[in-house]
Amino acid sequence: MSKSHITTTINGDVREFLCDPSDTLLSVLRDNLGLTGTKEGCGTGDCGACSVTVNGRLVCSCLVLGVEAEGAEIGTVEGIGSSDKLHVIQQKFLEHAALQCGICTPGLIVSTKALLEENPNPTEDEARYYLAGNLCRCTGYDKIIRAVLDSAETLRGAA
């Protein structure tokens, strides 16, 4: 099976990789490119731990093929915030203790950013339904939703 040569942009950096036609974007990110911030919880699009954006659209990277990244703009958790300054969402997750084990956190950060870009002022219900594709088994979501709503308020204030 011959590999495909893919050129893509990840978090603003142009990246190239070789992959099998059957490789998922998730496995390419993790195993070929060393971007292990994106997590695998199920591999079937049910848990959201592998959430990334492709051309601005929120997707489960386990349901996208690596070859589909050709020419696309990919956004992962590694591209959120900078090394000296966390993104507001990341800071609010910490302040609200919105994580315990943290395995779902990268996916939730990516999804929350997508939510707030689409809807800067979500209601609690809107936040809960938008994030229903991101499973968390530790927190019961209470502190996550509070962090999301607080992030929204802070970002609105800054805008």
Next chain:
Amino acid sequence: MSEAQDYKYIGQRTIRPDGYDKVTGRANYAADLALPNMIWGKVLRSPHAHAKIKSIDTSAAEAHPDVFAVATHADIPNQRNPGALNILAKDKALYHGHAVAAVAARTEQAAEEALGLIKVDYEVLTPVMNLDDAMAPNAPLIHDQLFTNGLPEKPSKPSNVASRMEMSKGDIEAGFKEADIVIEREFRTPTVHQGYIEPHACTVRYDADGQSMIWCSTQGHFDVRGSTANMLNIEHSKLKVIASEIGGGFGGKTTVYIEPVAMILSRKSGRPVKIQMDRDEVFKGSGPASATRNKVKIGARKDGTITAMEAHLYYESGAFPGAAPLGPGCMTIFTPYDVENQYVEGFDVVVNKPKVAAYRAPGAPQSEFACEMVINELADELGIDPIDFRLKNAAKEDTQTLYGPKLKAVGLVECLEAAKSSPHYQSALEQGVGRGVAAGFWFNIGGVSSVIINMNPDGTGTVLEGSPDIGGSRASMQMMAAEELQLPIETFTTIIPDTAHLAHNDTTGGSRTTFATGMAVIEAAADVVRQFKERAAAVWNVTPEQVQWTDGVAINANGEDKMTAAEICANAGRTGGQITGRGNINARGAGPSFGVHIADIKVDRETGKADVVRYTAIQDAGKAIHPSYVEGQYQGGAAQGIGWSMNEEYIYNKDGLLENPGFLDYRIPLASDLPMIETIIVEVPNSFHPYGVRGVGETGIIPPLAACGTAVSKSIGIRMTELPLSPPRILKAIQEAS
């Protein structure tokens, strides 16, 4: 409640020290490590629930050009290890998904391909999939030589009942005679999974001469070392286990599944091997919690005094005897009640399901569910408020437990009072909404913890502790070190080093970490204080007794001299060498944690769908070191308990094959399924801990089962007895009643 004590650092809501890495994606979990020259392992799993393995032919897989090694049970060096039969099956496959063989190949895909080349000749046997079938006369036997333990005489025939246990106090017959009302009900709970989001994974390197290494996600890396070393006949000193960040455990990561397999493959291939389970394998091949059938009978007088409590508990153990948490199920069931006459009988029963593993307060949610449901029905029949009924009978200091000790100071009464006066309980119920209350009890444990605090030349300190951090415990360790040394929290960094850098630590479980490892941190910090005083005394030419450690500064009682930690540390090389504090303890006196939950649930009578519309969790923390993470434990426990009550269950077909091994069909609560979970932290100090800490991790999963069970029952006006209260079950109950 106790008199308030002033603390400088504990009790604050600090930012957890490992938080930055976790919100930026830099934290490394089990599947995140790749080693040079690494190959991939995959496990072949039984497609049958119950089958004889007549032969395994691995020759075609071995001939695959990308395959480096193949393993079966015969490759396990220590064949006498009791866990080895679950690691790789020997003569029989005992459940759908039981590991049968494994391969290691150049790529994951090649490994997957090679699995398909392994030929296993199975003789399929009739599966035994539930308690009723397992205990039926002439049931197929899962183990030919399993004779029930705990009977007065050894039975003449083998069976699927592994053991029986019994506990009693007082006079149960007399107790029921005193009762004006007696209610007896039978309840069933399903097989459920811990549902951690991170699948099991490990990267392993066998090294014949030096030090073999395991990187894995575990609640107890010292136990991973112990189990794997024993199975492979490796000395502990030659096996280093590194605990990665752990993506949830809840008891399910207290044992080994793939680590010994990967080590065998690494030994055979001479290469590092990585195995990561997929979600399907996690559901099929790791240990869920016992399904149960529990009968409870309780008698009370008209004034609300409970006179007798009796239970008969049946717990599925999975395919291996003795795995069910039957002991805790029996011991916890009636502990919330100060009732003289109690009797509990329990049975551990094998079925063709995965070997049961610990799940948050193992054994307690199932048995206490049955008790609390009957308590609520009794309260209704007696016309007494369910919280008042519990208050009248509540366990308190000096209550004699069924399982042995008398209780020390506990917070059940305080939790009940807090529940009663809570905004939630005081709120009116909307039309169609049912409200349920339930209590929960969990012992908590102490155990062995080993901590080192290395003080650095600049006066900062590194806390080395051996309890993998599932829910934020590094923050609490840092805070306790700060409190004891009276130095700012940021002075300390908490690290969980590998097994080579600390003496043994028991596994993170039993809600022991903040209690027991916290005590070891406090002891190590006290050791540092002692040495600080010695060093200052040496400089001042006084005795250590003449030095006080106050607000993080050494003070010479005989004069004006002061010395900071930074000054002592900077000078340590000249006053006797660097300073290390040690706390190697076996912590006794874990204080039990009681909790009380309130659930409001509205059922859609057209579809049977039940929505939790309001929820409050109240629990005794003794002393909350980091209140946000204590609340997090209450909320997380509540959410798991709600899932257990409302939707989660293993669904098997008639052949014993698991039909829902994925998060789509095994549906854990989503953000859109839950309301905010209100919390109240009650603090009745545990006298055995310097700060009064009680473990808080587990109790929270116990009350939801009966709180939700009662709330649904009230919403639809039908007493429900079987979990989960999924839409089909509720709809059926409504239809049958109308």
